[in-house]
Amino acid sequence: MSVNDTLAPSANSFFLPVVSVVGVGLIGGSFAKALKNGGHAGCVLGVGRDHASLERALQLGLIDRIATLEEAGKASDFILISTPASVLGRICEIIGPLLKPGAIVTDACSTKVQVIEDARQSLKERTNQFIPGHPIAGSDESGPAAADPLLYWNRNVILTPLPENSGDDIKRVRQCWQACGAIVREISAIEHDRIFATVSHFPHYLSALYMSMVCRSDSSGLALALAGTGFRDFTRIAGGSPEMWRDIFISNKEAMLNEIDVFLPMLEKTRQMIEDSDVDGLHAWLEQASLARKKWGENK
Amino acid sequence: MSVNDTLAPSANSFFLPVVSVVGVGLIGGSFAKALKNGGHAGCVLGVGRDHASLERALQLGLIDRIATLEEAGKASDFILISTPASVLGRICEIIGPLLKPGAIVTDACSTKVQVIEDARQSLKERTNQFIPGHPIAGSDESGPAAADPLLYWNRNVILTPLPENSGDDIKRVRQCWQACGAIVREISAIEHDRIFATVSHFPHYLSALYMSMVCRSDSSGLALALAGTGFRDFTRIAGGSPEMWRDIFISNKEAMLNEIDVFLPMLEKTRQMIEDSDVDGLHAWLEQASLARKKWGENK
Known part of the structure; x- marks a missing residue:
């Protein structure tokens, strides 16, 4: 199987009209670019606290538009939170009430138990829309300039689904990471x-x-x-x-x-x-x- | 300056009729090959406890002949001891009495104070012929098959000369490592x-x-x-x-x-x-x- 086979839409067919990435650095930017390259994303919104960094992501074609968290929460079909773990709860608090019914939220944090606890407290009855994840990939470099659509190629991505998650939603998160070329595994958060x-x-x-x-x-x-x-x-x-x-x-x-x-x-x-x-x-x-x-x- | 400039005899002119390497693995083999390639060694003798490894070094052209420690001690103008530190004392005990008057012995051990103490005890009045050294280079690989004449290129080699050493002998050890492309520094053993x-x-x-x-x-x-x-x-x-x-x-x-x-x-x-x-x-x-x-x- 070549890189092209895996990233081609035909091998893994799904389409998300609006995808948001909160924190467009190495991790989020690489994810966005891989989905865009594979034709899986209609419009990618980039959200972040550093405007210069978002501008750079826009120039590099990692995202299609810079958005506020509120805009992303309202408009998105799929949201990846790729920020430090400590701000995930606050992000979920803002986007939670705005989420479309079928929208999916996932994350890229390296710890899961605490992140799940934070997400539950913030998302409340919408916790079912949050599928926790962790891509095992990195680089010496960071920031949008280091983003690489092949970063996840042949790398592991761990999902630690919640009892509330639907099978279809878990499958969609799997598909997204597989579209990046990753190997997806499920284990418990603990x-x-x-x-x-x-x-x-x-x-x-x-x-x-x-x-x-x-x-x-x-x-x-x-x-x-x-x-x-x-x-x-x-x-x-x-x-x-x-x-x-x-x-x-x-x-x-x-x-x-x-x-x-x-x-x-x-x-x-x-x-x-x-x-x-x-x-x-x-x-x-x-x-x-x-x-x-x-x-x-x-x-x- | 290109690799060829530095390895060419004209840039660093000296010639050692007989060079011995005790322990022909990555470190010793790379040194031997670099000296041979540069035209600085007439005949390279390889000494070691593992005969298969020495045969391999011979096949690879790292050494010209397999020799005993005694043969190497008698015949050599320059001896590099590239073995674990614990056997250096015993090696010096054997070669010490056999050394030609102008012969130089150096080593590649990663510690110097203890090695110098062992060398002094073994070489006694010939301690002046021992110039302690430490090439800062390595690889994931080991053994003669991993030897590479460019291993020391642009790497540091530390010499910790003894008060007994002559300036000419220190210069000769410097020249050998410089012929390998290394940067040579002198500091105290401690x-x-x-x-x-x-x-x-x-x-x-x-x-x-x-x-x-x-x-x-x-x-x-x-x-x-x-x-x-x-x-x-x-x-x-x-x-x-x-x-x-x-x-x-x-x-x-x-x-x-x-x-x-x-x-x-x-x-x-x-x-x-x-x-x-x-x-x-x-x-x-x-x-x-x-x-x-x-x-x-x-x-x-």
């Missing part, structure tokens, strides 16, 4: 948050913590000049948006604290191995880690 | 070890610790299936050689323990921020890390 604490949020925490430690050290100038490719890769994620990650850590608090509390005794144990020059203990630990990483790499 | 604990050894420690934590978790199967590009980059270094990294951690023990002991209270502090939903505290920390990483990326 499982989602536990898994992403492990494979995404906690590594970000360690990388950011390490990065702030390095730049506080006395010899950080020469150290940073001599840092190589290992450092580059290990710290890449630490360059992410402080606002987004702050929200993720707080909104996935329980799972994050659990990760830290599992990590801490392992850190203390391996620290002791180093102090004791425990050749066999260190070798067994490092070999397990190395084999696990190699095996993962082979399956990707 | 400073080297402190800096590389920070920018290399400690990130490896965190990455390996995290990787072993993930594969012990109950839901590791699905978690690993959903892990994305952030996970991939953050854990890449954890795939490294357990033997090499075990030796590095032990041989750079003091600096490693210091890194862990600086990290631990920062981990406890940020854990508390998450527990307290400290929006401002988390934002300030993550912003510092993000800006530092972006600034580093721009300068690279």
Whole structure:
């Protein structure tokens, strides 16, 4: 199957007259562009707090019009909220009462339990129109200029549907992401948050913590000049948006604290191995880690 | 300046009749091939414990002959020891008494203080012939098949010369690495070890610790299936050689323990921020890390 086969309307036929993207950065902009390229969207409205960024999205053809949240709420058949998690509740509060009966709202937040709680409180009897989602894709770059209609190609998108959601609405969200070339999976919100604490949020925490430690050290100038490719890769994620990650850590608090509390005794144990020059203990630990990483790499 | 300009003999004219590489993997093999390509080596001898690996290096043209350590010690004008740090002392013990008067020995180990101590104990009055070095280059791949004469192109190589070394011998080691396209710097062994604990050894420690934590978790199967590009980059270094990294951690023990002991209270502090939903505290920390990483990326 080629890129064209998947993005062509014939392979996945649906049409949404009005699509809105709230937060037109890398995630929202890439989604909008993929839907437009596939002929699945009549008109794409872009909503955001940064007008320059919206103008850029318009110039780049990611969106067809800049709109207010109220306009988007009233007019849309499909709304993707791709903002930091902390503002999702407020957005839902505004659009909730304005939504057309058949309109679908989804999101791209990296945590789900708290986001669902916020959406329920804001959308109330319209909660059934909200299908929570999380596309697993990213880039070093951010903002509309980084948007790429192929960003989701062969990437996972997780949906964590609510008991209130209709099968047809879930199917429509699936179709949208599949039109972007993504592989769509459904799991529970709790499982989602536990898994992403492990494979995404906690590594970000360690990388950011390490990065702030390095730049506080006395010899950080020469150290940073001599840092190589290992450092580059290990710290890449630490360059992410402080606002987004702050929200993720707080909104996935329980799972994050659990990760830290599992990590801490392992850190203390391996620290002791180093102090004791425990050749066999260190070798067994490092070999397990190395084999696990190699095996993962082979399956990707 | 093009690659050919730098690798051409005319740009950096010297000739070593017999060069030996002890440990013909990625590091040693790449060095050997670059010297051969530049016309700087008459005959390259390969020494190692794994005969199949040496045969492969011979087939690939990285070395001209397989030799014993004794043969290499007697015949060589220049010897690069590119083995795990723990065996350097034993290698020096064997080659020390056999070395020709003008022969130069250098190494590629990632720690320097302990390696220098081991070399001194083994080489004794011949310690002046040992110029400690550390090329800052690597790859996901290892072994002779991964060797690449351009591996060191535009990479840093650190020398930590001893008071006993002659200026001419230091210059010769510089020339060899410059012939590989590297940028050569000199710093003290203590400073080297402190800096590389920070920018290399400690990130490896965190990455390996995290990787072993993930594969012990109950839901590791699905978690690993959903892990994305952030996970991939953050854990890449954890795939490294357990033997090499075990030796590095032990041989750079003091600096490693210091890194862990600086990290631990920062981990406890940020854990508390998450527990307290400290929006401002988390934002300030993550912003510092993000800006530092972006600034580093721009300068690279």
